[in-house]
Amino acid sequence: MRTILAGLPGLAAATATAPAMGTGEVWLFWILAPIAVLAALGMLVAKKAVHSALLLALVMFCLAVFYIAEQAPFLGIVQIVVYTGAVMMLFLFVLMLVGVDSSDSLVETLRGQRLAGLLAGAGFAALLMGGIGSAALGTRAGLGPQSASRNVVDIATLLFTRYTWAFEITSALLITAALGTMVLAHRERTAPRPTQRELSEQRFRSGGQLTPLPAPGVFARHNGVHVPGLLPDGTPSELSINKVLAARGDIRSGQELDTPGIAASTEEEK
Amino acid sequence: MRRVNVYAPILVLGLLSTGFAVVSVVAGSLTGPKRYNRARLDAYECGIEPTPQPVGGGRFPVKYYLTAMLFIIFDIEIIFLYPWAVAFDSLGLFGLVEMVLFIVTVFVAYAYVWRRGGLDWD
Amino acid sequence: MSVHTLGRLPLAYQPAGTFGTDPWWLVVLKAVGIFVFLVVMTLLAIWWERRVVARMQHRIGPNRVGPQGLLQSLADGIKLALKEDIVPRAADKVVFVLAPVLAAVPAFMAYAVMPFGPQVSIFGHRTMLQLTDLPVAVLYVIAVTSIGVYGIVLAGWSSGSTYPLLGALRSSAQVISYEIAMGLSFVAVFLFAGSMSTSQIVNQQTNLWFAIPLLPSFLIYATAMVGETNRAPFDLPEAEGELVGGFHTEYSSLKFALFFLAEYINMVTVSTLATTLFLGGWRAPWPLSLVGVDPAHPEGLLNTGWWPVLWFIAKINIFIFVFIWLRGTLPRLRYDQFMRIGWKILIPVSLLWILAVAAIRALTLDITLDRRTLFVWVGGVLAVVFVVSLAWDTLAERRGAAGAQDVPAAGFDPMAGGYPVPPLPGQSLPAYADLAVSPVSARAGSAEPDGTRDPVEGDDA
Numbered sequence: 066m067r068t069i070l071a072g073l074p075g076l077a078a079a080t081a082t083a084p085a086m087g088t089g090e091v092w093l094f095w096i097l098a099p100i101a102v103l104a105a106l107g108m109l110v111a112k113k114a115v116h117s118a119l120l121l122a123l124v125m126f127c128l129a130v131f132y133i134a135e136q137a138p139f140l141g142i143v144q145i146v147v148y149t150g151a152v153m154m155l156f157l158f159v160l161m162l163v164g165v166d167s168s169d170s171l172v173e174t175l176r177g178q179r180l181a182g183l184l185a186g187a188g189f190a191a192l193l194m195g196g197i198g199s200a201a202l203g204t205r206a207g208l209g210p211q212s213a214s215r216n217v218v219d220i221a222t223l224l225f226t227r228y229t230w231a232f233e234i235t236s237a238l239l240i241t242a243a244l245g246t247m248v249l250a251h252r253e254r255t256a257p258r259p260t261q262r263e264l265s266e267q268r269f270r271s272g273g274q275l276t277p278l279p280a281p282g283v284f285a286r287h288n289g290v291h292v293p294g295l296l297p298d299g300t301p302s303e304l305s306i307n308k309v310l311a312a313r314g315d316i317r318s319g320q321e322l323d324t325p326g327i328a329a330s331t332e333e334e335k
Numbered sequence: 336m337r338r339v340n341v342y343a344p345i346l347v348l349g350l351l352s353t354g355f356a357v358v359s360v361v362a363g364s365l366t367g368p369k370r371y372n373r374a375r376l377d378a379y380e381c382g383i384e385p386t387p388q389p390v391g392g393g394r395f396p397v398k399y400y401l402t403a404m405l406f407i408i409f410d411i412e413i414i415f416l417y418p419w420a421v422a423f424d425s426l427g428l429f430g431l432v433e434m435v436l437f438i439v440t441v442f443v444a445y446a447y448v449w450r451r452g453g454l455d456w457d
Numbered sequence: 458m459s460v461h462t463l464g465r466l467p468l469a470y471q472p473a474g475t476f477g478t479d480p481w482w483l484v485v486l487k488a489v490g491i492f493v494f495l496v497v498m499t500l501l502a503i504w505w506e507r508r509v510v511a512r513m514q515h516r517i518g519p520n521r522v523g524p525q526g527l528l529q530s531l532a533d534g535i536k537l538a539l540k541e542d543i544v545p546r547a548a549d550k551v552v553f554v555l556a557p558v559l560a561a562v563p564a565f566m567a568y569a570v571m572p573f574g575p576q577v578s579i580f581g582h583r584t585m586l587q588l589t590d591l592p593v594a595v596l597y598v599i600a601v602t603s604i605g606v607y608g609i610v611l612a613g614w615s616s617g618s619t620y621p622l623l624g625a626l627r628s629s630a631q632v633i634s635y636e637i638a639m640g641l642s643f644v645a646v647f648l649f650a651g652s653m654s655t656s657q658i659v660n661q662q663t664n665l666w667f668a669i670p671l672l673p674s675f676l677i678y679a680t681a682m683v684g685e686t687n688r689a690p691f692d693l694p695e696a697e698g699e700l701v702g703g704f705h706t707e708y709s710s711l712k713f714a715l716f717f718l719a720e721y722i723n724m725v726t727v728s729t730l731a732t733t734l735f736l737g738g739w740r741a742p743w744p745l746s747l748v749g750v751d752p753a754h755p756e757g758l759l760n761t762g763w764w765p766v767l768w769f770i771a772k773i774n775i776f777i778f779v780f781i782w783l784r785g786t787l788p789r790l791r792y793d794q795f796m797r798i799g800w801k802i803l804i805p806v807s808l809l810w811i812l813a814v815a816a817i818r819a820l821t822l823d824i825t826l827d828r829r830t831l832f833v834w835v836g837g838v839l840a841v842v843f844v845v846s847l848a849w850d851t852l853a854e855r856r857g858a859a860g861a862q863d864v865p866a867a868g869f870d871p872m873a874g875g876y877p878v879p880p881l882p883g884q885s886l887p888a889y890a891d892l893a894v895s896p897v898s899a900r901a902g903s904a905e906p907d908g909t910r911d912p913v914e915g916d917d918a
Contacts, residue, residue, distance in 0.1 A: 089340070115552070115614060122607070133342065142596045143414050150603025151410045154633060155403040157610055161626065217592055217653060221422035224415075225430050232415065232433070236440035239408045243444035246404040250397045251453050258455075269874065341477035344589040345569045348488040352565035355492070356558040356715060363711030364542040376546040378618030379706050399630055406633040409804065413640040416811065417596060420647035423815060424822060431819045438808055445805075454800045456793035 093134050101127035114160045122153045139216050279305040291315050401453055412441050476590045476656075483579060487588045491568050498773075499721040500530040506781045513785035534714055542710040547617030556615055557708065557715035560608025564722040567601045570594035571729050572656045574739045574765035575756075586739075586766065587656060594655040595643055598730060599636070602685075606632050608719065609694075609704050616707035624703030627792070628687055628694035634796060635684035635691075638803035642678040645671045645814045646734045659738030663756075668735040673810045675735045677803055679779075682727035684799060686720065688780055690787035691795055728776030729769075736772050739765030813838075 101124050108120040125148045133141035175181075224232055259267070269275060279302045281290045293316065294305035306316055419426070419434055426433075448454060479487070504519065504527055511518025519526035544553055574586035591597055606629050613625020647653055649671065650661040658667075668675040684691040695703040705716045732738060740746060741759040745768075749758025758764070790798075820834065869884040871877060 089343075113549070115549075115611075119552070119611070126604075138591055138593050139418070139596070142591075142593045142600045145600035146596065146603055147407070147410055147414060150600065150606070151403075151407045151633070154603075154606065154610070154629065155400070155407060157614075158399050158403045158626075158629075161399070161614065161622070215592075217418050218422045218425070221418035222425065225419060225422070225426050225433055229433060233436060233440070235411070235415070236437045239411060239441050240444040242404060242408055243448055246401055247448055247451055247453055250400045250404070251451060252397070254452060269876070275876075341589045341591060343477075344479070344484045344488060345566065347484055348491060348569050348588060349562065349566050351488050351492055352562045353558070355565075356561040359561075359711045359715055360554055360558060363538060363714075366538045367541040367710050368539075369541065375541075375543060378545055378547055378616070379701065380619065399626060402630050402634065405800075406637060409637040410640070413637065413644070416641070416644045417647060417653065420644045420811075420815075421651060421653055423648050423818065424651055427822060428819045431815050434815065435812060438812060442805075442808065449801065454796070456796045 090134050093130070097127045097130055115157065118153060118156045118160060121156070122149050125149045125153065137216065139220055274304065281305040281307070398456070401448075405448065405453075408441065408444065412438070476585060476587070479584050480582070483582060483584055484588070486579070487584075491571075491588055492565065495565060495568060495722050495725060496718070498725050499718055500534075501527075502721050502724065502777050503530040503533075503717075505777070506784070509778070509781045510785045513782075537709075537714045538711050540710045542712065543707070545617055545707050548707065549615040549617065552611050552615035553707075554712070556608050556612035557712045557719075558608075559611060560605055560719040561715040561722075563601045563605035563608075564719040564726065567598045567605075567726045568722075568729070570597055570655050571726075572659050572733060572738055573769055574763065575761060577763055585656065586763075590654050590656045593653050595647075595653045595658075595730075595734070598726070599640060602723075602726075603636070605719065605723065608716070612708065612716070613704040616704075618707050620701045621704050621706045624694045624700045624706065627700070628704055631687065631691065631694060631795070631799075632685055634799040635681045635803075638677055638799060638807060639681040639685055641804065641807035641811065642674045642681060643734065644807075644811045645674040648811075648814055648818060655733050655738070658734055659740065662737040662740060666735065666737040666740075671735065671814070673806070674814075675731075677807050677810075678731060678735065680798070680803060682731060683780070683783065684795070686723045686727055686780075688724065689784035690790050692784075692789060693792055693795060724777060724780055725773060728773045728780075731776055732769065732772040739769040741765070741768050 104120040104123040104127070108117045108124065111117040111120060125144060129141045129144035129149065131141075132138075132144055279294045279296070281294050282292050282305075290307060291310055292306075293301035293303065296302050310316055415437065416434070419430060423430055507529070508518040508526065519529035522528045522532045544550060569588045570590055572585070572587040572590070576583055577586050578584075609628045609632070610625050613621040613623075613628070616622070646658060646667055649667060650658040652658060652661070661667075687694050694700065700706075705713055708716060739760075741748075741757070741764065745759050746757055750756075754761070759768075816834075869880050
């Protein structure tokens with residue numbers, strides 16, 4: 066988050082002094098920059114984790130538009146594909162894993178996390194100051210003779226010639242990510258998964274219920290899953306009702322509903 | 336005559352479609368009838384009382400995390416493949432060797448995940 | 458942001474023709490045109506789907522509203538607008554309202570870079586029949602689609618209900634899984650076209666549509682696009698028997714209509730992308746493309762002016778028909794089967810195919826490579842293919858042998874395992890073996906010469 070908050074003034078410094086900044090770019094900046102900053106602040110104060118994630122996605126989207134405005138269309142679009150599309154989707158999935166409605170716990174479980182956070186923040190701020198300083202005070206290289214339409218080819222040429230090593234290292238990073246995910250999220254099977262065939266054979270050998278379970282509900286009168294189905298002899302079938310509903314005490318007997326008074330009361334309740 | 340750049344048309348189409356979507360959402364709440372019904376505002380669960388959500392909301396198989404993570408890994412691979420493909424003719428055989436190395440390395444991770452059963456759904 | 462100049466660049470890297478020079482009124486006209494095109498396509502596609510599926514199921518389909526029922530979808534839309542707009546009590550109100558907008562807007566926006574045709578004249582102004590083009594146009598489409606997934610995930614989450622949440626999670630996992638196969642299938646196209654700009658890719662297909670040399674890519678994309686749009690047989694997020702309506706279970710009124718619209722526009726978009734990248738975009742199909750070709754007009758008559766729009770729309774509609782055909786034909790896959798196809802077949806096959814295409818291209822480009830080395834390479838590849846196919850056959854044989862053991866003996870035991878069982882293929886019920894009558898003779902037998910008629914047939918008459 067600090068990145069984004071600190072990054073925006075830097076961007077402002079870089080763009081405000083750029084000699085060839087068009088009016089369109091000024092408008093774009095002064096509309097999107099406040100949105101990005103507000104979204105970033107909102108991300109910090111939002112109560113629900115999903116709202117925070119959404120606002121973060123908005124910040125990333127705004128950054129992507131800035132990149133495109135700075136004539137880096139490839140970087141801008143990749144920012145949307147990778148960060149807004151893939152990484153934020155991972156965030157949303159993770160939020161759903163831990164329970165979508167859970168709000169932030171205020172108990173600090175890591176010891177010394179505040180101190181570490183402060184140190185890292187200060188270090189990052191220093192790094193950023195250096196970057197902004199050299200951009201504001203030094204001479205700007207700018208885009209040079211390239212233009213946006215050669216953007217992709219130029220990136221490719223640099224990436225696959227001068228930065229070959231860095232590019233190949235990235236694959237090692239990706240392997241690490243895959244291994245880490247497997248360690249964290251994969252549950253090893255101890256026995257092979259029973260196939261459909263084995264399951265059905267087992268069902269027949271054990272000799273229990275062979276046919277599909279009877280359907281719940283007395284059709285044409287009370288067709289709710291909370292009413293047991295009646296067998297041909299008129300007795301309610303225990304098999305037809307869901308165990309979870311039974312445990313919750315939501316089951317109504319067919320006879321109970323057949324009594325006009327109770328049936329009427331349930332109608333009112335609806 | 337005013338000329339526009341290549342991104343402005345996207346903005347115009349975006350504004351147009353956003354306008355349409357917002358108007359639709361607003362219109363939908365105005366044109367329809369409003370008849371209060373407690374049961375109608377409940378979550379839909381085939382006619383039974385909605386299952387109460389557990390504390391902290393519904394939880395999901397950690398499996399989806401694996402899918403999302405693998406998606407990111409391959410997404411990044413694709414992002415590298417695109418400029419490589421566009422500039423392939425100027426990179427030549429060197430570019431090919433480079434990309435074979437990269438793909439093979441990522442493939443090792445893929446094979447590992449496959450072998451450990453990370454790609455199986457059950 | 459200055460208007461960049463394209464003049465001094467090598468042709469292959471830049472969009473064909475000039476973009477970004479249209480006056481404002483033309484940009485707005487084109488944007489409105491795209492918007493209307495997509496809405497009309499949606500209405501027609503829904504009508505067409507219902508009619509075609511009905512015909513496949515020996516029904517008639519909607520035929521009341523308008524000629525041949527053409528206005529049925531419009532009537533449905535109006536009906537939806539007059540339905541109550543329900544926001545469930547447990548819903549997260551803001552996100553619940555935001556989700557349909559997030560689903561619909563990207564669906565429209567993806568169409569900004571789709572080439573409808575070559576340069577034409579609109580009110581005396583020469584312009585490309587395409588809203589705009591970017592050097593990263595196809596990547597832009599992928600980016601916009603990935604934002605559309607938010608609509609699905611947020612709709613499911615914000616509903617505060619079980620089925621939508623399950624449907625949304627399934628749906629998004631499905632879309633992202635097939636997005637990889639989709640993204641990989643584009644790489645070979647970029648290799649051939651040397652560009653990611655849609656107009657440039659269409660230009661590169663003047664002589665040969667990419668679907669022919671890149672058939673595996675095309676097939677992978679065609680599979681992935683069905684998974685990407687959550688259509689049958691990959692419509693697991695809307696598996697009615699399991700998840701009611703999937704992520705939009707709690708939506709009603711025009712909010713639901715927006716999801717519906719987005720789904721159909723996405724169908725049109727992936728069909729357009731298939732057309733543009735693999736089937737020559739707006740170019741006329743082969744024999745027609747030769748009409749009127751002479752040295753002065755190398756493109757031919759049917760590839761200039763407004764004609765291409767016809768081919769473009771026709772190609773899209775062929776894809777949409779295939780979508781409908783699939784829905785009318787194939788049953789839904791199980792989720793694990795679906796994920797297996799995506800992760801274990803499409804992805805490795807596309808990666809290998811990309812490397813093969815790149816290798817062939819590198820070999821043909823690299824003139825320093827002499828013929829002997831090329832033969833060694835080709836021989837090596839053939840040897841690998843041979844070994845793999847041999848291994849495959851051996852495995853298949855072994856599997857077949859394992860399966861053969863399960864074939865029961867010819868003798869039929871009607872109470873096998875203690876339960877009454879029907880005969881398996883190759884067995885016949887001993888008691889009725891000589892009574893077997895073919896349906897035709899049974900029918901002939903019912904119309905006896907003495908005039909006694911089958912009572913059912915009598916009722917029919």
